[in-house]
Amino acid sequence: MAIINRVLIHVDDCKGCGLCIDACPVNVLDFSDGLNSMGYRPAHYIGEGCTGCGTCFYTCPEPRAITVVRNVEGLAKDHCPHCNATVKVFPGNRDESKTFCVECLKPVNK
Amino acid sequence: MKTTILQKPASFYDEFTQKGGAQLANTHYCPGCGHGILHKLIAEAVSDFGIQDKTVLISPVGCSVFAYYYFDVGNIQAAHGRAPAVATGYKRSNPESIVISYQGDGDLAAIGANEILQAANRGEQMTVFFVNNAIYGMTGGQMAPTTLIGQKSTTTPRGRTMQNEGYPLRMAEIIATLEAPVYVERVMMTDPKNIARTRKAVRKALKIQMEKKGFSFVEVLSGCPTGLKMTPVNTKNWITDVLSKYFEPGVKKDESEDREPIITLHPDPHFEEYHELLDIRSLSDKVKGVKLSAVKEMVDEIKIAGFGGQGVLSLGYALANIAMGHNYKVSWLPSYGPEMRGGTANCSVKISDKRISSPMIDNPTVLVAMNKPSLQKFVDDVQPGGVILYDSGLIDEAPKRNDVTVIGIPATAEADKLGSTKAANMVMLGAYAKIRGYLSNDYVKQALPLIIKNKSFHKLNEDAFKRGMELVKNS
Numbered sequence: 001m002a003i004i005n006r007v008l009i010h011v012d013d014c015k016g017c018g019l020c021i022d023a024c025p026v027n028v029l030d031f032s033d034g035l036n037s038m039g040y041r042p043a044h045y046i047g048e049g050c051t052g053c054g055t056c057f058y059t060c061p062e063p064r065a066i067t068v069v070r071n072v073e074g075l076a077k078d079h080c081p082h083c084n085a086t087v088k089v090f091p092g093n094r095d096e097s098k099t100f101c102v103e104c105l106k107p108v109n110k
Numbered sequence: 111m112k113t114t115i116l117q118k119p120a121s122f123y124d125e126f127t128q129k130g131g132a133q134l135a136n137t138h139y140c141p142g143c144g145h146g147i148l149h150k151l152i153a154e155a156v157s158d159f160g161i162q163d164k165t166v167l168i169s170p171v172g173c174s175v176f177a178y179y180y181f182d183v184g185n186i187q188a189a190h191g192r193a194p195a196v197a198t199g200y201k202r203s204n205p206e207s208i209v210i211s212y213q214g215d216g217d218l219a220a221i222g223a224n225e226i227l228q229a230a231n232r233g234e235q236m237t238v239f240f241v242n243n244a245i246y247g248m249t250g251g252q253m254a255p256t257t258l259i260g261q262k263s264t265t266t267p268r269g270r271t272m273q274n275e276g277y278p279l280r281m282a283e284i285i286a287t288l289e290a291p292v293y294v295e296r297v298m299m300t301d302p303k304n305i306a307r308t309r310k311a312v313r314k315a316l317k318i319q320m321e322k323k324g325f326s327f328v329e330v331l332s333g334c335p336t337g338l339k340m341t342p343v344n345t346k347n348w349i350t351d352v353l354s355k356y357f358e359p360g361v362k363k364d365e366s367e368d369r370e371p372i373i374t375l376h377p378d379p380h381f382e383e384y385h386e387l388l389d390i391r392s393l394s395d396k397v398k399g400v401k402l403s404a405v406k407e408m409v410d411e412i413k414i415a416g417f418g419g420q421g422v423l424s425l426g427y428a429l430a431n432i433a434m435g436h437n438y439k440v441s442w443l444p445s446y447g448p449e450m451r452g453g454t455a456n457c458s459v460k461i462s463d464k465r466i467s468s469p470m471i472d473n474p475t476v477l478v479a480m481n482k483p484s485l486q487k488f489v490d491d492v493q494p495g496g497v498i499l500y501d502s503g504l505i506d507e508a509p510k511r512n513d514v515t516v517i518g519i520p521a522t523a524e525a526d527k528l529g530s531t532k533a534a535n536m537v538m539l540g541a542y543a544k545i546r547g548y549l550s551n552d553y554v555k556q557a558l559p560l561i562i563k564n565k566s567f568h569k570l571n572e573d574a575f576k577r578g579m580e581l582v583k584n585s
Binding site: 003010012013015016017018019022023025038040052054055057058059060061062063064065066067068069070071072073074075090091092093094 | 111112113114115116117118119120122124133135136137139140141142143144145146147149150151153157180301302305306309335341342343346
C-alpha cells in the first residue's frame, strides 16, 4: 500500500510568500485561487504526490502555517465538531492530549 | 512506516498573545522574511535538545526586537548592539543557562561591533546568531555595514561605493581571526540544501554551548524582501547569485573537537577576598556591641533634595547604609547634574523589611528639602500622611500642605553654629531618625565615622545628628 503523506496549510497563517511553492521538489504546492482573511493569496496542496520530505516546512517563515504529516494512515480518528465528521487527528507537541483535525486544522477536543 | 509530524516547534508559544491584535498565530514579520525561518530552526533545536527551561534568548534592536513574542524561553530585550554584553552578564551569573544572542547586521556589525568583538575575544560561553540581510530592514532599507559595493539603498541611492562608505564587513571572517571562538560558520537560508546546512549549524552552535566549550557564532545570510525591494523568491535567488559571492558560506573556524569544557566556578571562590580588598564589608561586621530592635514591617520612601554640595547624596547614602545595618532592605538612587558643586541634586532612598523591586520613587513618604527650588519641585509629590522636613533657615515660605506633617528644621544655621555648614545634612539625618524612631542612636554613633571617613567630621557629624534629634523634640 502506498504511503500517504499530507501537507497541511493553515490558510490564515500563510502570507503567500511563495517560498514553499518554489522549494517543493515534487511541485505539489501552488497558490490558492482565493485570498485568506489577511488578504494574502495562501499556498495550497494540490492533493496528491507529497513525499513528506519537509522542505516546505523548513522554508516557511511562519511557525504554524505548514504542518507535514508523514503516513497519515497511522493517525488516530476522532469526531471533529467543525467538520461534523469523523476525521484523522494529529496531536499537538506542547500538549499531546490536544489533538487537531487533519482537514480543518482546528482543535477537536472539547 | 511510522507516522511522523513536522509541526510548529514546542518552544514557540501556542498563541503569541504579547503581539496583540487579531492574528495571534503568525509573526509580525513580512512575507518571506528570513527571521521566521531561523526562529523555527532555533525553536526546533531548543525543543529537541530539551533545553527550553534553561534557555535565555537576548533579542536585539531591529525587526527581531520582538523575538520574545514567539519564543517560550527566558527572554531579555537588549539596547541596540548590546546583546553580547547582556548575554555575558546573564551567562556569568547563571553558568548553567543556555544563552543565545540573536542579532541583525545593523545591530551586530555597526553599533554593536565592539560588543561582539570583545565578547568573542573573551570567549564568552554563548551562542550568537547573526542575521545578515545586507540592509537595515526595520527602518526602511538604509545602508548597513554589510551592504554590498554598488548595492542601492535609501541612503546610498546610487549604490555603495568604496570611496564613500568603505567595504562591507565580513563579520564571520573577522570573528574567526580571534583566538577564543570555538566555532564560526556562515550559512545561507536559500534553497532546501542550504536551509538544511543552516539547521545543522544552529544545532552545532547550541551543542557547543551545552558542552561548555565556549563561544560559537553563526552568520546567516537571510532575505529581507521588503528592504531589498524584491519578491521573496527573487530575494532568495539574489542571496545565492550575488550576496553569497562576497559573503562566502562555509566553516570559518571549528575547534569544537579539540576544546575541553570550560568549567566556571560559581560563585567565585575569591568572593570574600574581594570584599576585604575593596573594603566593602557591610557595617554590621564593623559596628560592635549594639543591640538592635526587631525589623518592623514598613516601606519608607525618602526623597532628599537640595543643591550640589549640601551633602544631599551623602545623607541618602549614610541613611541607606545605617538602615541596611539595622537589617532592612534598602536602595539608594542618586540623581545629579554633571557639575560637582552647585546645580541641583537629589536622591531616592527606599527602606523596607521586604525586598525592593525598584529604586525609583514617584511619591515619597518623606521629603527632605534642603533648599527652596527642591521643595517646590517635590512638595506636591509627597504622599498624604507623609512628612516634609525642610530647612526653615534657608526656605522662607513653609510648604502649604494640610495632609502631611510639615517640620521646619534650621539645619544649615544649626550646623553653622556647631562649626561647619557641611554638617547640615547630618542635622536632617538626626531629625529623620527622631521622627521615625527605628534607628539605634548607639549604632548611628559608631556607623557615621565608618561611612563618612574624613576624621575632621567625626565629632561634628555626631553633634549635628544629636542636634537634629533635639530640634524635632522642640518643634
